[in-house]
Amino acid sequence: MHLIVDQFGVFISKHQGRIRVMKEKERLSEVPIMHLEQILICSDGVGLSSDVVRACAEEGIPIHFLNSANGGDYGTFVHSGITGMALTRRAQLRAGDDERGLRLAQAFASGKIQSQANMLRYAAKNRKENDPDLHNDLMRTATEILDALPPLRAVRGVLTDETRAALMGFEGMAGARYWTAVARIIPDDLGWPGRETRGARDRFNQALNYGYGVLQSQVRTALILAGLDPNAGFLHADRPGKPSLTLDLIEEFRQAVVDRTLIGLVNRQFEIVQRDDGLLDEDTRKRIAEKILERLNSTELYEGKRQPLRHILQCQARHIATFVRGERPTYEPFVMGW
Structure with a gap:
């Protein structure tokens, strides 16, 4: 509950x-x-x-705090005893200075790109009969998105500003194609201007940002429970107050948890209501949070069997911990099915 x-x-x-x-x-x-x-x-x-x-x-x-304006996760209360896993955190920090850090960053970006492609394939599947042209366009875009994977995986060395920028560049190219396609599978009356993050004023971007905030709170807790520092990331550069590892791991789950949920809702006439000040109203925020949490309890194929997304998220956090500690030879990202 x-x-x-x-x-x-x-x-x-x-x-x-x-x-x-x-x-x-x-x-x-x-x-x-x-x-x-x-x-x-x-x-x-x-x-x-x-x-x-x-x-x-x-x-x-856990007690999570979300910004009422944009859903940003700005804090979580948990028992102080579960944050004391020094061995894992020391290994996590060391991993940022060798090839493990780059491999993790590549995995996070790779998982996101593959899930974006699969999200479009999932949307195309439901349109094969009634809109074959859109079905074909979505399938083609999904294939084009995956073109970013070979050069992303070809990056070698350790994490530096240059290698991180290269990974983010490939991820950005895939993302631009993905969001252009998303515009074609949501209702026109949303008046969606394209993907905007901070300061978005349109309803659908605000809903996405709020949904990501709810998901971010769940990712943060999973990382803490795995003994990791949610602020020491790999794909996302460290900055004071920036939950970099949280932003890394959330990349694997954005499409499966938030995008699929909200795209489905708006296509079923879910009304995103704004207050007079242009922000989401209370009922809309509560409904989005409820639907995101419900989605986390639904199942996806993972490690050979269907498991709840909430469990998959916790497993992925633990896999990061065992990888940086040298107990796991590789780290494989989660990729949503279609």
């Missing part, structure tokens, strides 16, 4: 083994701690008692 708190001015407290959400004297929701998996706080002006923090820490329940 997930508790999503998205109203300004509410207070979260603990009461007799339950987490209670109140606004003034009105009880908005109440959840047994024993059934709670996580809390997502998606609004400003939310009060939180220390009893809730302690109870969640003791029970291993």
Whole structure:
């Protein structure tokens, strides 16, 4: 069970083994701690008692904080004891200085590119009968996206500004083709201007950004549970306050979790509603968060059998840890099926 708190001015407290959400004297929701998996706080002006923090820490329940404007994940509370895996973190930092860092960066970019191609193939499959021209165009674009893989995998050496820029360049070329194709599989009335990240004012980009924020909170927790530092990345350069490894691993899951979910929603007449200030309203944000978390519980083929995406995400985080520690010879990215 997930508790999503998205109203300004509410207070979260603990009461007799339950987490209670109140606004003034009105009880908005109440959840047994024993059934709670996580809390997502998606609004400003939310009060939180220390009893809730302690109870969640003791029970291993993460508390995620998302920016109410754009869904950006700006923090997670977890028990301090699970962040103390010094051996893994030392190995992670050393990996950034040798060929392991480059191999990880290549894997993250490769996984994203392959999933972008498969997302278009998935969309094409549903249009083969009623729109054969679009089906063929999407399949052709999927093949063109994969053209970025051979030169990306051919990069050799260690991680430097130059090798990282080369990888990001190939990823960017694939991404430009992908988003151009996405414009053809979403409703025209969205008025989508193309992919925009920070400062996006249109509804669909805001929904994507919010969905990625929800997913980012889940990736951060998976990395912490695997003993990794979510801020020390490989494909994404380190900067103060930048969750670089979180941004690395999320690349493998963007299409499977967020893009597929939101493209499907808007094609089923899901209305993305903005407030008067041009930002997503509370109901839209809550529905997006609920659908992303539902999608994480659905299954994909992984290591020979169908497994929940949430489990796959945690496995991939652990595979990064075992790879940097030298216990795994290679790291293979997750690629969504179609």
